[in-house]
Amino acid sequence: MSHVVLAGGEEHHFVPPSPADFQLPPVFGHSVLFTKPFFLLVLGGLIVVVFFVMASRNASVVPSRLQFLGELGYNFTRNTIARDVIGSKDFMKFVPYLTALFFFLLVNNYFALIPFVQFPTLSLIGFVYALGAISWFVYNGSGVRRHGFLGYLKLQTMPAGIGPGMLLLIAPLEFLSNILVRPVTLTLRLWANLFAGHILLLLFAIGAEYLIVESGNPAYIPVGIMSFLLGMAVSFLEILVLALQAYIFTLLTTLYISGAVAEEH
C-alpha cells in the first residue's frame, strides 16, 4: 500500500495508486529479482506443467476426473484455437506452444483475483514483452522455415494484385505492420488490460479504506462503502477480462502463425 497511516488519528491526504505500486520489494535479501512477481511467474509455470503432466499420466480410455479436465483444456487450444485457425494440415506442430501459452497466461492472469496473492504478474511490461518476443519468433520463424527468408518477406510485404508503383509505396507499410507493429500491439494489449484492471481494483480498495477509516468525516462512510461495492463489481468484470485477454493473445498468435505458413495462391 502506498499511503501512510499516521498515529493519533490526524487527517492526512489520500495517495492514489500509481505505477510505483507495481514495484514490489524483494522477498528476501536485496536483489531486484526475487520479488513477488518473479515467484508468482515461476509458480504459474509450475502449476501449468504439473497439472498437465498429472492429467496425462496413466491415461486410460475411460478418463479420471483430472484427465478429463486436462483433455478439456487441451482440446480447447488444439481444436478451437489451433486447428480451426491454422487448418488441419499444419496445426499440430504449434499446439504445444499454444496450449502452454494459453494456460500460462490464464493462470498468471487469475493471480490478480486470488485472495492474498492479488497481483497480475503480466502487469509488468517486461514479462509481457518477453512473451510477445517468443510469439514473434514462432510466427516469423515458422514462416521463414516454410517459405525461405526471401519468400517469406515477399509473402508478408507484397499482396497480390497491385502494380509495381503502388507496390513500392505499400511494401514498407506492410513490412512495418506485419513485422514490427504486431508484437508491440500484442504486448501492449495484454499489458494495458492487466495494468488498468489492477489499478482500478487498487483505487477502489484504497479509496474505500481511506473514506471509511481515515478521512475523519462520517459523511464519507456510505461513499466508502459504495467504493468497496464498486470494487467488487470490477472484480467480477475482471473475471471475464482476464480470461478474454489470455484467449485473445493466444488467438492472435495463432492467426499470425496461420498467415505466415499459409500457401500462396
Add this chain to the structure above:
Amino acid sequence: MSQPPQEPGEQRRTADPWQAVSYLVTGVGLYGLVGWLLDEWLGTSFLLPVGIVLGAALGVYLIYIRFRSPDHQ
C-alpha cells in the same frame, strides 16, 4: 497477413480487425515520418501533413487490397 488458405470444406477465416487498425496507424506513422524527414531536408513545412494524409490513404488502400474477397478484380 497473406490471403487466407482456401481449404476445401473449411470455413473462411475471419479477417482480423486489429490488422486494419495497424495498417492505418503504421501508414500514418511511416509516411508522416517520411514527410517530416523530407521537410527537414528540404526546409519546407507542408510535406509533413502531406505525408500523413498520404499514409492514411495508403493504409485505407492496403486494407481494401488485403481484405477484399479474392474473386474481385
